Amino acid sequence: MLLNYFKIALAVLKRRKFFTFISLFGISFTLTILLVMTAFIAKIIGDNYPDKKRSRSLYINNIEERGKESMQSGLLSFYFLDHYVRSLKTPVKVAISSGFNGTNTYVNNKKIALNYKYTNADFWEVLDHEFLEGKPFTAQQIANGELVTVISEDIKKSYFGNIGSVVGKYIEADNVQYRVCGVVKNVPITLYMIYSDIYLPYTVSKIDYKGTGYQGNYTGILLAKSKADIPAIQKEYDAMIAKLPMQSKKFTKIYSHADTFIRGYVRTGNEENSGVTIALLALGIFVLIILALPTLNLVNINITRIMERSSEIGVRKAFGASSSILVYQFIVENLILTIIGGLIGLVMTAIIIYFINQADLIAYLKLSINYKVLGIGLLTCLVFGLLSGVYPAWRMSRLNVVNALKAQ
Numbered sequence: 001m002l003l004n005y006f007k008i009a010l011a012v013l014k015r016r017k018f019f020t021f022i023s024l025f026g027i028s029f030t031l032t033i034l035l036v037m038t039a040f041i042a043k044i045i046g047d048n049y050p051d052k053k054r055s056r057s058l059y060i061n062n063i064e065e066r067g068k069e070s071m072q073s074g075l076l077s078f079y080f081l082d083h084y085v086r087s088l089k090t091p092v093k094v095a096i097s098s099g100f101n102g103t104n105t106y107v108n109n110k111k112i113a114l115n116y117k118y119t120n121a122d123f124w125e126v127l128d129h130e131f132l133e134g135k136p137f138t139a140q141q142i143a144n145g146e147l148v149t150v151i152s153e154d155i156k157k158s159y160f161g162n163i164g165s166v167v168g169k170y171i172e173a174d175n176v177q178y179r180v181c182g183v184v185k186n187v188p189i190t191l192y193m194i195y196s197d198i199y200l201p202y203t204v205s206k207i208d209y210k211g212t213g214y215q216g217n218y219t220g221i222l223l224a225k226s227k228a229d230i231p232a233i234q235k236e237y238d239a240m241i242a243k244l245p246m247q248s249k250k251f252t253k254i255y256s257h258a259d260t261f262i263r264g265y266v267r268t269g270n271e272e273n274s275g276v277t278i279a280l281l282a283l284g285i286f287v288l289i290i291l292a293l294p295t296l297n298l299v300n301i302n303i304t305r306i307m308e309r310s311s312e313i314g315v316r317k318a319f320g321a322s323s324s325i326l327v328y329q330f331i332v333e334n335l336i337l338t339i340i341g342g343l344i345g346l347v348m349t350a351i352i353i354y355f356i357n358q359a360d361l362i363a364y365l366k367l368s369i370n371y372k373v374l375g376i377g378l379l380t381c382l383v384f385g386l387l388s389g390v391y392p393a394w395r396m397s398r399l400n401v402v403n404a405l406k407a408q
Helices: 002-015 017-046 078-085 139-144 153-160 227-242 261-266 276-307 310-318 323-359 371-397 401-407
Strands: 057-060 063-066 071-074 093-098 101-107 110-119 131-134 148-152 170-173 176-184 198-201 218-223 253-255
Touching: 002 017, 002 323, 017 261, 017 323, 057 227, 057 261, 078 093, 078 218, 078 227, 101 153, 101 170, 110 153, 148 153, 148 170, 153 170, 153 176, 170 198, 310 323, 323 371
Parallel strands: 110 198, 148 176
Antiparallel strands: 057 218, 063 071, 063 253, 093 110, 093 218, 101 110, 131 176, 148 198, 170 176
């Protein structure tokens, strides 16, 4: 019986190509968006290289000074992180690094665009970069202001070509020659607090890092001895912020938070409009719209498609087919349509992810299909396919034989 329904479903889908195309497009397009979006989110949240101690790390990437009529917000100054944050007693390490800046360099008349950032020595101990060659620069080299650098594997390939070790060789960036002391595996740009093409000691920065203002161009990562120390660090950090003196009379309040990874990632920098709740709410509404539109579309298309087959329904009822058998048949047809649409969506997702990875649209970001999400997506499509088929099938089952035949 099921095989017969399958054959009938395929025959109907072939006969009504326009409706089939619209239905398959809605299902496959929805699943494709979900899978590609999930691949991005999974890469950002799930991929923890080189941030492998994320469970016992807190992130500081913003400070906000607010008054009745004034507000300014931004990254933090090196002075703030070095003077105030490093004085906290609970964290065992404080990684400090600047935001990344871009510059061009030239090799054999070939222009290479690269990003650089400045770090302290703890940066290499809080994070677990995979060193393909050499090692990080040391606290002593930073103190000496040595022109040394750690570069990514892609920059090594672009700048030096396919050669052996480049440790000890020089690379030019922003018109300065730096001696390479290490090569690390690429970090995706989505980890903006960590990513760079080349890493430099903060003491060689061309921008004054000794200013005593609270805001600047740096972020911090606090490393706890254990996960259990996270609440104590946050409490100590909040207490320190509460005691900070105002640097201007126009401000009456200072906001800054030591956040867990996700909270820090979605923090907008505006205390009155920030947080995980807003981010999750926006994401939930987006997903709901993406799922609801094709579902409603399927219901309408199914009603139209089934009503066009009223003569067939009338004939089958006249020859003894019960309403339950016809309902079952139409639901099976709808499920088959959903499965085909889901498979098309999977293929489309694989193609889109392949081209995104090949085009290198986002530096060092390699997406992959999340098969757990794929399973959930297919299950969701099946549920929606079932739901979108139940109502039109119920409408169809109420058709009177005579009216069904007259309708044609």
